[in-house]
Amino acid sequence: MLSMQHISKVYRTELVETHALRDFSLEVNDGEFVAVTGPSGSGKTTFLNIAGLLESFTSGTYVLDGLDVSGLNDNERSRIRNQKIGFIFQSFNLIPDLDLFDNVDVPLRYRGLKAADRKERIHNALETVGLASRMKHLPAQLSGGQQQRVAIARALAGDPHFLLADEPTGNLDSLMARQVLDLLQEINEKGTTIIMVTHDAELARRAHRNVQVLDGQVTDLEAPDSHPLTVAVDNDAADNLSAGA
Amino acid sequence: MPIRPILSALLRNKTGAVLLVLQIAITMAVIVNAAFIVSQRLAKMNRDPGFDVPNMIAFQSWGFGADYNHEVAVKEDTDYLASLPGVLGVTTTASLPLSNSGSANTFAATGEEFDEAGADTPEIVANTYVMNEQVLDALGVELVAGRTFYPEEVSYRTPQHSSFAPSVIMTRDLAIETYGTEDALGKTLYDGLGNPAEVVGIIENMQGAWVDWDDLTHVLLMPGIAAGPFLRYIVRVEPGRRDEVMRVIEETLPARNSERMIRRIQPFTEIVARSYRRDHSMTILLIATVIMLVSITSLGIIGLASFAVRQRTKQIGTRRAIGATRRDILGYFMVENWLVTTGGVLLGALLTVAVNMWLVDAYSLEKLDWAYIPAGVLILWVLGQLAVLVPAIRASGIAPAIATRTV
Incomplete structure (x- = not known):
């Protein structure tokens, strides 16, 4: 479970003080699929960075899986990111010089897992996203949608409790976006908690719950199950198009 | 990683x-x-030069006056220098070791071998110095066997001088090169004309003139006073007194004989530094x-x-x-x-x-x-x-x- 209470984040320079989050409170239960929406500059990404322990907050309380993270040092934050959180970025953030296998392997190596265990996890993760046959390809040899699926595989391979997605379909066309969302929903149905930041209301509608952020504050907090879980998608047609991309 | x-x-x-x-x-x-x-x-x-470079002084004496008497001037100057406080030894020489300038000659261990010579007989090449009986003290070399020259062995040479020497002192390296494992002391050494000389002393080490020469430590010392009117002096002093004695030489020696000129009074370290x-x-x-x-x-x-x-x-x-x-x-x-x-x-x-x-x-x-x-x-x-x-x-x-x- 993720619990943020009265979180604020202030960026200070010599001349300016910017309040990116103000009195931000949010609870996400295990197994939820939450969409955080809002216009540009509303504080969505700052929320995601703090939720993913990518940056610290100025005040408030943040408890992740029962652990108050405010007192953690840099190494402990790295360890929790590595073990509990999977990230999906808008620009995929794959390492261009590494093939798919090695890309998915990166966080597993940081965890210090044995080679055989890593190999099995990488195969399973790439299998889940339908790219096991391309594990020796470089990211540049794949379409955008495929690259994002590799990023999802990289996030999944570590078996995270939370998957944090930052505009995961922002760089994809609508068909590939649907594929990626389908995949995220499948993952969520298997029990992984997903928090997705997006400015696209259409995509947000596929989550269990929408959280609207404006000027660094939660302005609209819907109750769980107020939205339908799925939208009908022709998966076969999507796969065919993706393979041809 | x-x-x-x-x-x-x-x-x-x-x-x-x-x-x-x-x-x-x-x-x-x-x-x-x-x-x-x-x-x-x-x-x-x-490399160890084998002699006491830091405590040595060298200079040139050049007799130019019409009344210049080389033998008298050398004897007076040598005696005067030897009497200066702090001086351990004085010798004259035609050339200086480690100065990249000097003379070398061929020698042999046996007269017969050399007589039959021709090109097939092994000849020993050595850098030679003509010095007086104070040679060991003036250089600070270590005598490992034998003795220094007797005063009576030290003769005044002339430019036409062609005889060898009654006795010689050689470095250990030269002794080994010449006589192998045999004890060199008392042996006879022959010069290029087949003239004999007795080996009366062996010194542990001494470097000769040319720093790039392979046989730098093949040095032979012969008794004598080099022919005038130009020659060099080597003065060795007690440790720490080099500059003081140099000053005394500069101030007093030139005035003692107006028929000769004293030039280039310098510490030996400068000579060695120039060579390297x-x-x-x-x-x-x-x-x-x-x-x-x-x-x-x-x-x-x-x-x-x-x-x-x-x-x-x-x-x-x-x-x-x-x-x-x-x-x-x-x-x-x-x-x-x-x-x-x-x-x-x-x-x-x-x-x-x-x-x-x-x-x-x-x-x-x-x-x-x-x-x-x-x-x-x-x-x-x-x-x-x-x-x-x-x-x-x-x-x-x-x-x-x-x-x-x-x-």
Whole structure:
């Protein structure tokens, strides 16, 4: 479970003080699929960075899986990111010089897992996203949608409790976006908690719950199950198009 | 730290790395060979001269007056110098050891062998000095057997002088070269005309005139006073009194005889330094070259690593986001540099050998001592790691939040 209470984040320079989050409170239960929406500059990404322990907050309380993270040092934050959180970025953030296998392997190596265990996890993760046959390809040899699926595989391979997605379909066309969302929903149905930041209301509608952020504050907090879980998608047609991309 | 993914990433993006590998290889070839040459030059300059260089003074006496009497002038000057406080010994000589100027002659252990000579008989070449009975004290050489010259053996030579000497003192190296394992003391040595002389003393060591000569320690001392009107003096003093005695000589000796001129009063250290000036200059030049190359290579490593950090800022942020610690990032760049440096030193080792073979062939330099190659590898590894440290630390400081920025 993720619990943020009265979180604020202030960026200070010599001349300016910017309040990116103000009195931000949010609870996400295990197994939820939450969409955080809002216009540009509303504080969505700052929320995601703090939720993913990518940056610290100025005040408030943040408890992740029962652990108050405010007192953690840099190494402990790295360890929790590595073990509990999977990230999906808008620009995929794959390492261009590494093939798919090695890309998915990166966080597993940081965890210090044995080679055989890593190999099995990488195969399973790439299998889940339908790219096991391309594990020796470089990211540049794949379409955008495929690259994002590799990023999802990289996030999944570590078996995270939370998957944090930052505009995961922002760089994809609508068909590939649907594929990626389908995949995220499948993952969520298997029990992984997903928090997705997006400015696209259409995509947000596929989550269990929408959280609207404006000027660094939660302005609209819907109750769980107020939205339908799925939208009908022709998966076969999507796969065919993706393979041809 | 995993090597394979770092290596495969390097191989996929290799232009900068290949250039750096070449730079490291060239640096290694130059610095290893330069270090070897420098060490040889230093060893050459630091050889034991066998005589007391720091406490010796040399000067020239040049009789020019119509009434100049060489024998009288030499005797008076020698006696006067020997009487000065702090002086341990005085000798005259036609040339100075370690001055790159002198004379050498051929000798043989047996007269018969030499008579039948021709080209087939082994001849010993030795650097010769004609000096007086104070020779051992004036040079500070160590007598290991026999005696110094008797005063009666010391004769005044003339420019036409052609006879050998009643007795000679030789260095141990020359004795071994001439007589092998036999005791040289009391043996007869023959000059180029077959004239005999008795070996009356063996000195442990003394370097001759030419610092580049292979037989530098083949030195033969003969009793006598070199022919005038020009000759040199060597004065040896007690430790710490050299400058004081030099001043006294400068102030008093010229006035004692107006028929001769005293010139170039100088400490012996200056004479030796002049003889090694070329070696000294070469050493400085090579050290400067090494420092310059090492600096350029270090800057190359820093430059490439800094470029890589700037180019991979988002990648580093992503690695941090998905679990890398600062230490992991630091280690990544250190290992990456180590791999590049290793490529450079492996190629550099081959290049070092090739350059040395060329130097041996073209300039008759000595073959490289192979221990210098692992030493060069070690130095360049350390240099590489030090050079990459600052960019690597900067990389490890990149915030994980960079990963979510759409740059």
